[in-house]
Structure formats: structure tokens, C-alpha cells
Amino acid sequence: MRQGERxxxxxxxxxxxxxxxxxxxGIKQGTEIVKVSSQLMRGPITIRVGNTQVAIGFGMARxxxxxxxx
Numbered sequence: 001m002r003q004g005e006r007x008x009x010x011x012x013x014x015x016x017x018x019x020x021x022x023x024x025x026g027i028k029q030g031t032e033i034v035k036v037s038s039q040l041m042r043g044p045i046t047i048r049v050g051n052t053q054v055a056i057g058f059g060m061a062r063x064x065x066x067x068x069x070x
Contacts, residue, residue: 002035003036007066009064010065012029036048047061
């Protein structure tokens with residue numbers, strides 16, 4: 001996703017621990033997210049979930065499968 005793009009979470013590829021962590025951040029299947037920013041060289045990524053901004057690591061972010069919305 002590029003900065004400012006919206007998407008809907010369609011899958012999270014990971015074990016139970018990752019799924020629980022994502023759910024505590026409000027990220028689960030069907031959730032609409034917006035990419036706010038990202039850092040160079042695999043740094044953290046900031047997304048907006050509802051009215052909340054959340055920063056997650058690159059490794060976690062790459063496990064979130066998103067269907068892009070226009």
C-alpha cells in the first residue's frame with residue numbers, strides 16, 4: 001500500500017500470538033485501514049484503524065493481507 005491508500009484486511013498470516021496482538025490493536029479480518037506513513041529500510045509503518053493511529057513493525061505489517069480500495 002502507498003501512503004494515504006485505504007484497504008480492507010482480508011487475512012493475517014501468522015500464529016495465534018500474532019493474531020491476538022493484532023486484534024488488541026483493532027486489526028482483524030474485515031477491518032478497514034489507511035496507511036499513514038512508513039519509514040525507509042523496513043522501518044515501522046503507521047496505519048489508521050478507525051480514529052486511532054497505530055505503529056507496527058515491518059515484519060508484522062507484511063503479514064497483513066489487504067484488499068485495496070479506491
